[in-house]
Amino acid sequence: MTSDQINDWNNKLRSQPPLDIIRWAIDRADRRALVSTNFRPYEAVLLHLCAQAQPDIPVLWVDHGYNRPATYRYAEHLRSLLKLNLHIRHPRLSAAHRDAIHGPVPPPDDEDGLKRFSALMKLEPFQRGMQELAPTVWFTALRQIQNPHRAGLDIVSVDANFRVLKVSPIFYLSDADLEDYLEVHHLPNEWDYFDPAKADEKRECGLHAAWGGVALRA
Numbered sequence: 001m002t003s004d005q006i007n008d009w010n011n012k013l014r015s016q017p018p019l020d021i022i023r024w025a026i027d028r029a030d031r032r033a034l035v036s037t038n039f040r041p042y043e044a045v046l047l048h049l050c051a052q053a054q055p056d057i058p059v060l061w062v063d064h065g066y067n068r069p070a071t072y073r074y075a076e077h078l079r080s081l082l083k084l085n086l087h088i089r090h091p092r093l094s095a096a097h098r099d100a101i102h103g104p105v106p107p108p109d110d111e112d113g114l115k116r117f118s119a120l121m122k123l124e125p126f127q128r129g130m131q132e133l134a135p136t137v138w139f140t141a142l143r144q145i146q147n148p149h150r151a152g153l154d155i156v157s158v159d160a161n162f163r164v165l166k167v168s169p170i171f172y173l174s175d176a177d178l179e180d181y182l183e184v185h186h187l188p189n190e191w192d193y194f195d196p197a198k199a200d201e202k203r204e205c206g207l208h209a210a211w212g213g214v215a216l217r218a
Contacts, residue, residue: 001158001165010154018046018169021155022053025137025167034135036060036126036207038195039067039075042178044082044187046141046170051082057139059084060129064121065095066105066196074190081188087133089125105196118197126207130162142168142208145175153208161207 013021026033035050035057037043050057061075079086091098098121099105106113130138142153159166170178182189 006154006156006158009156013155014172018049018173019052021167021169022049022139025139025156025165025169026053026057028165029135029137032135033137033139034058034060034130034133035139037141038062038193039071039078039190040141040193040195041189041191042175042182043141044078044189045173045178045181046139047078047082047084048181048185048187049169050139051084055083056085058133058135059086060089060126060133061086062089062091062122062125062129064091064125064197065098066121066194068192068194070190070192074188074193077188087129089129091121091125093120095121114197122197123207127162130164135164138162138164138166140166140168140208142171143173144171159208 013024016024033050033054035046037047037059039061047059050059067075075086078084093101102117106117108114138159144153153168153171155168155171157166158164181187
């Protein structure tokens with residue numbers, strides 16, 4: 001795929017509703033589409049959309065072991081409600097094992113420590129899941145308003161870290177848009193989510209950033 005082709009797709013898809021974007025991408029996936037989730041707030045929107053387009057679509061979740069109880073309950077609720085084809089991958093170390101060997105989760109100002117944490121507890125199991133499921137299209141819940149890095153992305157891109165077509169169908173939706181979708185479709189939300197690999201919403205955990213690819217090859 002050329003950059004001109006990607007630009008052309010983005011220009012055409014920008015005016016399309018998310019469900020049409022998903023169906024467009026699934027048509028190009030040769031039955032090898034996948035959606036990832038971390039069960040953060042508003043994840044029900046993308047999961048509901050993908051399940052409408054392809055009910056058996058694989059859903060990849062890395063459970064790093066540090067999720068709060070509300071997030072685990074939310075994940076199980078959505079798995080049951082949407083009949084998700086959920087594929088869970090765990091790090092090779094449990095959270096308790098990692099903490100005993102390496103100490104507490106690094107604080108927000110320890111950039112190098114957070115990257116090492118993410119590589120061990122999130123990136124490695126995610127890469128393993130991607131290799132096993134071997135998608136050609138990867139759906140994500142990335143949105144333009146989430147942080148400065150994501151503001152420079154678009155609906156469709158070629159992901160350099162995992163070498164797949166990455167599609168973000170709700171990229172241009174606002175929080176209000178997502179709230180409306182949840183209400184119309186009677187879907188739950190979860191606000192107690194916390195990702196220790198990011199520490200705050202302005203950071204990237206590495207899945208969607210160039211440094212993540214370097215860490216995966218290390």
